[in-house]
Amino acid sequence: MTDPAIIxxxxxxxxxxxxxxxxxxxAPYESGARYDRGRAAFVARPRSTAEVSRTVGLCVRxxxxxxxxxxxxxxVAGSTPDMSGTQAVLSLDRLTAPFALDRINRSVTAGAGLxxxxxxxxxxxxxLFFPIDLGADPRLGGMIATNTGxxxxxxxxxxxxxxxxxxxxLADPDxxxxxxxAGLRKDNTGPDWKQLFIGTSGSFGVVTECVLNLExxxxxxxxxxxxxxxxxxxxxxLIAMEQALGFYLSAFEGMSRNxxxxxxxxxxxxxxxFAGGAIPDFxxxxxxxxxWLPRPGEQPLSAVLExxxxxxxxxxxPLLGDALVGRPEEMWTLRHALSEGVRxxxxxxxxxxxxxxxxxxxxxxxxxxxxxxxxxxITICDFGHVGDGGVHFNLVLDRADPRAGDAGFEQGLRDxxxxxxxxxxxxxxxxxxxxxxxxxxxxxxxxxxxxxxxxAGFKAATSPGPLGAVEL
Amino acid sequence: MTDPAIIxxxxxxxxxxxxxxxxxxxAPYESGARYDRGRAAFVARPRSTAEVSRTVGLCVRxxxxxxxxxxxxxxVAGSTPDMSGTQAVLSLDRLTAPFALDRINRSVTAGAGLxxxxxxxxxxxxxLFFPIDLGADPRLGGMIATNTGxxxxxxxxxxxxxxxxxxxxLADPDxxxxxxxAGLRKDNTGPDWKQLFIGTSGSFGVVTECVLNLExxxxxxxxxxxxxxxxxxxxxxLIAMEQALGFYLSAFEGMSRNxxxxxxxxxxxxxxxFAGGAIPDFxxxxxxxxxWLPRPGEQPLSAVLExxxxxxxxxxxPLLGDALVGRPEEMWTLRHALSEGVRxxxxxxxxxxxxxxxxxxxxxxxxxxxxxxxxxxITICDFGHVGDGGVHFNLVLDRADPRAGDAGFEQGLRDxxxxxxxxxxxxxxxxxxxxxxxxxxxxxxxxxxxxxxxxAGFKAATSPGPLGAVEL
Numbered sequence: 001m002t003d004p005a006i007i008x009x010x011x012x013x014x015x016x017x018x019x020x021x022x023x024x025x026x027a028p029y030e031s032g033a034r035y036d037r038g039r040a041a042f043v044a045r046p047r048s049t050a051e052v053s054r055t056v057g058l059c060v061r062x063x064x065x066x067x068x069x070x071x072x073x074x075x076v077a078g079s080t081p082d083m084s085g086t087q088a089v090l091s092l093d094r095l096t097a098p099f100a101l102d103r104i105n106r107s108v109t110a111g112a113g114l115x116x117x118x119x120x121x122x123x124x125x126x127x128l129f130f131p132i133d134l135g136a137d138p139r140l141g142g143m144i145a146t147n148t149g150x151x152x153x154x155x156x157x158x159x160x161x162x163x164x165x166x167x168x169x170l171a172d173p174d175x176x177x178x179x180x181x182a183g184l185r186k187d188n189t190g191p192d193w194k195q196l197f198i199g200t201s202g203s204f205g206v207v208t209e210c211v212l213n214l215e216x217x218x219x220x221x222x223x224x225x226x227x228x229x230x231x232x233x234x235x236x237x238l239i240a241m242e243q244a245l246g247f248y249l250s251a252f253e254g255m256s257r258n259x260x261x262x263x264x265x266x267x268x269x270x271x272x273x274f275a276g277g278a279i280p281d282f283x284x285x286x287x288x289x290x291x292w293l294p295r296p297g298e299q300p301l302s303a304v305l306e307x308x309x310x311x312x313x314x315x316x317x318p319l320l321g322d323a324l325v326g327r328p329e330e331m332w333t334l335r336h337a338l339s340e341g342v343r344x345x346x347x348x349x350x351x352x353x354x355x356x357x358x359x360x361x362x363x364x365x366x367x368x369x370x371x372x373x374x375x376x377x378i379t380i381c382d383f384g385h386v387g388d389g390g391v392h393f394n395l396v397l398d399r400a401d402p403r404a405g406d407a408g409f410e411q412g413l414r415d416x417x418x419x420x421x422x423x424x425x426x427x428x429x430x431x432x433x434x435x436x437x438x439x440x441x442x443x444x445x446x447x448x449x450x451x452x453x454x455x456a457g458f459k460a461a462t463s464p465g466p467l468g469a470v471e472l
Numbered sequence: 473m474t475d476p477a478i479i480x481x482x483x484x485x486x487x488x489x490x491x492x493x494x495x496x497x498x499a500p501y502e503s504g505a506r507y508d509r510g511r512a513a514f515v516a517r518p519r520s521t522a523e524v525s526r527t528v529g530l531c532v533r534x535x536x537x538x539x540x541x542x543x544x545x546x547x548v549a550g551s552t553p554d555m556s557g558t559q560a561v562l563s564l565d566r567l568t569a570p571f572a573l574d575r576i577n578r579s580v581t582a583g584a585g586l587x588x589x590x591x592x593x594x595x596x597x598x599x600l601f602f603p604i605d606l607g608a609d610p611r612l613g614g615m616i617a618t619n620t621g622x623x624x625x626x627x628x629x630x631x632x633x634x635x636x637x638x639x640x641x642l643a644d645p646d647x648x649x650x651x652x653x654a655g656l657r658k659d660n661t662g663p664d665w666k667q668l669f670i671g672t673s674g675s676f677g678v679v680t681e682c683v684l685n686l687e688x689x690x691x692x693x694x695x696x697x698x699x700x701x702x703x704x705x706x707x708x709x710l711i712a713m714e715q716a717l718g719f720y721l722s723a724f725e726g727m728s729r730n731x732x733x734x735x736x737x738x739x740x741x742x743x744x745x746f747a748g749g750a751i752p753d754f755x756x757x758x759x760x761x762x763x764w765l766p767r768p769g770e771q772p773l774s775a776v777l778e779x780x781x782x783x784x785x786x787x788x789x790p791l792l793g794d795a796l797v798g799r800p801e802e803m804w805t806l807r808h809a810l811s812e813g814v815r816x817x818x819x820x821x822x823x824x825x826x827x828x829x830x831x832x833x834x835x836x837x838x839x840x841x842x843x844x845x846x847x848x849x850i851t852i853c854d855f856g857h858v859g860d861g862g863v864h865f866n867l868v869l870d871r872a873d874p875r876a877g878d879a880g881f882e883q884g885l886r887d888x889x890x891x892x893x894x895x896x897x898x899x900x901x902x903x904x905x906x907x908x909x910x911x912x913x914x915x916x917x918x919x920x921x922x923x924x925x926x927x928a929g930f931k932a933a934t935s936p937g938p939l940g941a942v943e944l
Binding site for chain 2: 127146149153160176183187188189190193198200246290299385390431432435443446448461462
């Protein structure tokens with residue numbers, strides 16, 4: 001139980017509604033989006049950088065561990081307290097100001113507690129958006145802490161690429177505020193310190209404000225489902241599409257037969273677009289888009305896509321088996337249904353892996369061959385972002401399988417997959433979910449000792465107080 | 473003079489041609505591209521990461537300061553030794569291997585000593601290029617150390633955005649090699665350490681290899697010279713062009729009348745494209761490009777540009793005064809002639825500034841008004857990268873002016889310009905040239921003390937030996 005004097009001090013800083021201590025009030029902040037469940041000593045809800053600074057400084061001085069929590073949509077237990085009841089949550093949910101659009105700079109300065117959907121709603125009248133696209137609706141601070149990627153990475157890159165500036169509160173006794181928020185697009189006057197607060201799970205500091213790059217909102221979109229001639233043709237198909245369509249290409253998302261079958265089984269309203277309902281081994285949702293309205297004399301974007309696909313279908317050495325051009329919304333509905341469909345289909349053991357782009361299909365083929373030799377009764381339901389090397393590699397067991405609740409079995413399975421992915425294929429054990437308690441062990445296992453020493457040294461020198469769910 | 477025992481040890485590591493000690497051999501490494509001139513104790517020319525590691529380790533153990541030198545095309549005295557004769561040059565000019573193109577990953581792993589032109593020559597058969605465009609022909613290591621921007625930043629970003637991995641040798645007694653070269657496009661498994669070796673002038677370590685993102689080579693290009701209705705309309709003109717042309721837009725370069733006049737005066741073969749030869753107050757070279765060959769049914773790119781410009785010329789509230797569509801090569805010849813023309817036109821005091829995009833024209837207007845009140849007889853010959861906020865703010869004095877050789881006068885002028893740019897307009901004192909001895913003082917003046925402490929702490933903990941021309 002937290003010292004009542006600390007609670008009183010925090011209440012004075014944070015005001016009414018700014019400090020929660022009642023169990024019923026704490027509950028929403030104690031559970032994560034998917035897996036994690038913990039107990040919070042209290043929840044602090046600052047409304048400004050100054051309040052974050054005072055909260056953090058006070059907690060550092062009293063040795064209270066703060067877990068920064070943004071939209072709490074992450075899936076690696078990075079934003080919830082552990083079960084000890086001694087950790088407190090620093091919620092960003094009231095830190096939604098400022099909101100300052102700089103139309104000429106094509107940037108916005110926003111509070112880290114703003115939701116992505118709300119940001120984009122406010123930007124739409126200016127035909128701008130923050131181009132990170134994902135299923136969940138996180139708040140900005142968490143997107144920065146995890147360096148979110150998403151489905152349009154191929155065109156727009158990740159949060160890192162689109163972050164022009166940050167305001168950060170360090171975990172030191174003063175709650176020092178680092179101002180890295182000039183918002184210049186070009187500036188080489190020393191180390192780009194903001195980079196170390198992106199993708200580091202809030203362990204080096206609390207992001208309170210950000211300056212984000214904005215992009216013109218797409219005004220025309222076309223999409224197609226591609227069936228590769230065979231799964232091993234996928235990499236060359238990607239290259240062919242990139243060569244033909246350049247920066248028109250805004251998504252190139254892979255979907256395995258098993259993942260699509262799970263989606264169709266669990267979302268009956270979902271239309272199966274394949275001829276005769278025969279789900280192919282692998283399909284790709286590809287999207288092209290551009291930011292201007294149709295102009296007289298200009299070929300419609302859907303016609304551009306159709307022409308390119310016709311060329312590909314006509315190649316002597318076929319890469320493409322079939323192509324279905326259709327309504328983008330319908331295709332994305334299928335794509336977005338995969339995650340829930342797979343989860344519904346059994347006991348899920350999920351991985352968020354990435355590879356060099358040429359290695360994804362090789363890794364999947366390898367796993368399909370090796371899995372039955374190692375682990376029986378496991379269905380591989382992969383899907384993901386072929387265009388940037390990411391794959392949501394999902395393994396599903398029948399819920400009736402006695403191994404489904406066996407933590408030791410799951411650990412053995414996870415260890416093996418990580419070992420093949422990271423050591424065998426040079427991949428990443430966390431492509432876009434960053435580090436949380438769930439993959440803290442992998443950080444220790446797969447990060448070279450000298451890099452772990454660098455991180456510990458930076459933490460100790462910069463932001464030494466107890467902050468965040470992970471230790472880097 | 474360097475201890476002969478050190479020289480002998482280095483010669484054993486580096487082999488024939490790998491260690492230069494004769495004055496005639498040292499000379500090419502002692503002078504910079506524009507300003508700086510120093511004296512080298514010796515020049516080490518390693519051919520591999522292992523040789524760099526042994527060289528750096530040995531020099532750290534003996535306290536010899538190494539100045540990493542890449543293409544030596546920088547203009548801030550960041551890659552040459554000082555006049556003491558005690559500093560040695562670590563040249564990357566033989567470190568041109570490996571060269572490994574990963575076509576599917578659209579990346580290349582290359583030695584830091586490879587020249588940009590040679591890299592792109594080797595990539596051209598695969599219709600790929602490293603999309604950093606600039607007048608000089610640097611080697612890759614220097615581009616990383618300075619985080620080069622260039623003229624297509626608006627489309628492709630800087631070196632940072634296009635760097636997927638690095639191999640770095642730290643300045644410690646072991647010459648520790650950091651392997652940050654997995655080359656994944658998506659990876660969030662801890663701090664992205666490579667970021668601290670980009671744009672830090674080689675002071676935190678020597679980059680020996682890099683994994684670079686490649687882009688499809690443009691196959692169609694069109695360009696126009698735009699004359700804004702007035703200079704203050706430039707920001708809205710940029711936004712209008714971005715809204716109309718999206719990612720087609722690959723350059724939006726500003727050119728002042730004085731800079732253009734200097735180019736025409738000093739390059740007589742340069743054609744003056746303006747009606748009646750009347751150079752406007754300000755002009756913009758804009759370029760659109762796309763990576764595919766013309767397709768049947770698709771409007772030519774030049775027609776797209778012409779349509780957009782016709783729309784802009786027809787607006788009720790005019791942003792655009794005139795627009796000349798022409799051959800891109802000819803327009804770029806003018807753009808590239810500015811730098812030399814300005815330099816030839818008198819005693820040059822040059823600045824590489826950047827601002828939020830909306831502040832560039834305000835800053836220039838402010839300077840035009842204030843300069844005559846502060847300093848007489850100075851011609852402002854600005855040009856630069858309006859699309860990303862960068863401006864090469866050049867001040868020219870008549871060479872006959874007695875102040876032209878007066879270091880105190882120049883310092884006063886520089887101090888005032890920096891103060892207005894950085895303190896007054898929130899700009900950067902080094903947009904794309906990074907830090908060298910020439911602007912070391914500005915780093916100390918304009919970097920907050922806590923950030924300087926961070927840098928010194930990181931340097932001491934990571935790479936403590938004497939390395940590089942600057943101190944961060």
